[in-house]
Amino acid sequence: MVSKCFLTMAAVSMLSYTTVEGAECDLTISILKDTDYSYSTPNSGADTPAVIITGARQGETGGGKAMPDPRCVYYYRPDSAELEDDPDYDSKPNFTGDDWPYAEADQDCKVNFDSSVPEDSIFREEGYVQISKYDGVTFGGLPTYFYPDDKPGEGDDLDGLTCVCNFGPWTSVDDTGEGAHFSVEQRLPEKKEEKMDKEEDKENEEEEEDEENEE
Secondary structure (H helix, E strand, O other), X not given: OXXXXXXXXXXXXXXXXXOOOOOEEEEEEEEEOOOEOOOOOOOOOOOOOEEEEEOOOOEEEOOEEEOOOOEEOEEEHHHHHHHHHOOOOOOOXXXXXXXXXXXXXXXXXXXXXXXXXXXXXXXXXXXXXXXXXXXXXXXXXXXXXXXXXXXXXXXXXXXXXXXXXXXXXEEEEOOOOOEOOOOOOOOOOOOHHHHHHHHHHHHHHHHHHHHHHHO
């Protein structure tokens, strides 16, 4: 029997964003350091931490049936390729079928981060994690997916969780937001320090122009 890990179907469309603010919900992002990749070790190595989503909306999605249990999440290479090629790509999942459910949440959901996500993690940066108008959870503009044959974690330590489909066009997500199996294209938020530096540089330039005009 061929594992669903080896089956894909594709479609193309577009989507836009809503910021992650609003009513409370149960969606939580965590980072699991000791991840069981089984036969599907990513290129970054067996000790690569994996990003886990708990509390995704249960039910049918364009990629299959999603469950709320703690599960490893993945990127799909064609999404990354479209983001790289099309500046207007706004992240509707390219995969459709029954084998890769989308990670979804309500539009007004506020995403929570547990203590495994460091305070300086990119996941906590404003704009990196968003909920699309199609209700998809996106990281850096990329839709996220579940692999239904992964085992969910149990308890605070997510015992028994597996992340076993780093294969073909699929990669799990590491603790930096990158693909663990291959690199992906993303829209990265400006770090606060960089933003402040740019604003300061702009103010200095305006002051210099004013001084030149006065002379």
